[in-house]
Amino acid sequence: MTVKAVKAKYMLGMVVDSVGSGMYLPLSLLYFHHVTGLPLTRVGAVMTTAAVISLVSNPVAGVLIDRFGARTVVVGGYLLRAAGFCAYPLAHGGGVMFAVVLVVAFGDMAYPPSVQSFVAEIVQGRERDELLAAQRSLRNAGLGAGGLLAGTVLALDSDSAYHVIVLAAAAGYLAAAVCMRSIPTARDTAPKGPRAAPAGGYRLVVRNRPFLALSLLNIPTAFGYMVLSVSLPVYLTQELDAADSLVGVLYAVNTAGIALLQIPVTRALVRVRRTRAVSAGAGIFALSFLAYAALSTLSDHTVLLAGVFGATALFTAGELLHGATASALVAGAAPEETRGRHMAVYQLSWAVPIALAPAVLTALLSASAAGMWLLLAAGVAVSSAGVLALERRLPRASVHPLPPEEADTAHRPAGPVTDLQLSDG
Template sequence: MRTFWAALPTPGRWLLSTVAIQTLGRGLTLPFTIIYLHEVRGFDLGVSGALMSVIAITGLVVTGPGGTLIDRYGARRVLLAGLVAMIAGCTLLAFATSPTVAAIALVLIGVNFGVSWPGFNALIATIVSGELRQQYFGVNFALVNLGIGVGGIIGGFFIDVHRPETFTAIFLIDAVSSLIPMALLLGPLRHVRTHADPSAEHETEAEGYRQILRRPAVLWLTLLTFLAVFIGYGQMEGGFPAFARQVSGVSTQVIGFAFAVNTAVIVLLQFAVLKLITGRRRTRVMQVMTLIWGFSWVLLGLTGLLPESLAAAIGVLLFMGVFAFGETMLQPTVPAICNDLASDRSRGRYNAINAAAFQGGAIAGPIAAGLLLGEGRQMWFIVAMVAGSVLICVLAIALERRLPVAANGLAAPAVAETGAA
């Protein structure tokens, strides 16, 4: 950690030092928003679920234009606009008493989500490069999980459905937490330029979305990201809790502890994993990840054989721990590959494509889980998750064949010099 911190440029230290504090506010509200809408504001559960999807859908719609704006005007300006939308959305949601007002608030929050992924990734990629970039994405992921995890724990102890003012407080705190990255962008990071100077001459031309997606490496990476999120993060708020409750028969307390285990494993193991994968092919790291994820889903499936038992509870906790170990391999590699493929003139668009794949998987994952589990096909759900893990491995192999060596985490081979005798 000392070596990594010493190698970081000053803007990188500023950005990384506040990540956990920034995401603390999001952790306060993320697990409890649907509870707030349904139990505190009294919206129908179906309406509350539909409102929750507004964030992801808005983010997906905004991501494409957001990437273009990042390349044209710079990530800093776009991120500032997104943070203003986030502050307005959280503040409005804190006092929303009708579905219409809540929907407007969630659209504003979705706007920020749509631009924050490509914006911050472009900012990070501008500040750090090479192997340090991969390490940065991994450390950033651990700190994000730390902030959200601690926020979730604090929120769980603080909120009370019989006291609406406690929910108002956490949404206002979430709004205030957005002032931290805003202050960084207006202060220490105000000179960081993520977009190329349009008046200057460039070795490469700016690429449009069609041109970028014609690159085989980008296409395979996009498919891999979508599927990884579909069977991974897309199941964390849908398929996993539903299976654990309906099939494994564990309590909500066990599910809550499982998410705590997930956060703890990521925070504790991310640095060790970064050390292990440094200098190795990123696509090979992904292949190892798929084996770990496949094994984790098998563990969860086995808990269904001993429902409502201590063994089932232990199995659910183990699932989340093993799954989190796989996450520590995914998060440093995919963003690093994406940004190593991108040029400075098109970095926003590259990150927007990757963000769209992530959001698409996050939307489709819970829908597929609901269809399978709702029809009573619990074991087919597990089979689908394991098969998806295998398919990710296949996609990683295909990606490796089309990926430049440098983008795959290895040093470019030296060209031998020849001279006349």
């Protein structure tokens, strides 16, 4: 199968996955509140507990990836989530709800390390950056389309509409599993059966100091990613007295920007060292947080509105530079034999901040809105500088989107090396 065909099948899987997820994600709390009759606070507590417990599936997924291959874990995770979603209509009490939510949470937590390892298995070099960029773009579009479909179904004002949505999401996971299973990998021509895992387990990841540092440096950035859904809505409506509707508009601006611009931006970065692009993205995040902090000093409504959109545009620009490129950098920095374990450790640098962000960010916001933004800016600035400092210690192939010989040519101008020169690639 050609690289083009592989990418097409992969993206088809991503589309059906994201549309199904987009139908359900905005309604997750409301769904169980509607089906079980439990208060929203209790529903939220059950879902949070399940998400925290499911963190244990992350290191387990790493071991399974190295032993059975990333494709097997990706497909297994889809099937697990599809089974859980099919059981959702049966969850009429808190106990059953917790059981089915936990099953889906295990599948959710195993997904990031397995799918990134899968991408690393099926494409190399600049193809990896472009596929990850297309994935981010289409997932944003798919999530939006799924949300619109869910709104259309719920407009029918029928109790069965909620069940239609979760069963449609389950069907999306099953279709994605079929797409991913049909994509060939190098393991298909290797001897059958599980591959012997290298001795040392997760100790090998701990000994890989550059990779471990790369993962730790991602933690402040992961908290930064959460501001759009956690901090910004409260900051705008409570601190700046902005209209509630502005929150939805800003979220739409961000998702539309990623959907439309991620692919061309990533193509423009193929001759830039990944570490430089990731560092620049984190640096722009810091600028956006400083801009958000400065909004509290503005009194004119029109100027404030312009400042909000300007800061959000900066945030989106940082995400465009950082998102897909960081994923490609980390996947390349992980040794092939233990890529699953390495990616599982890296994904913890996302999972833990995502779990803690609602409590941590709201507490910081309550203590001092300006202080929260300044602390976030300082954190991502440290990440930006740290990634640059790691550049020489990371595998060469992980730093350059192009194959090493092409990257050498691209970075060998007549005068001094200029790594931030961009081209259309």
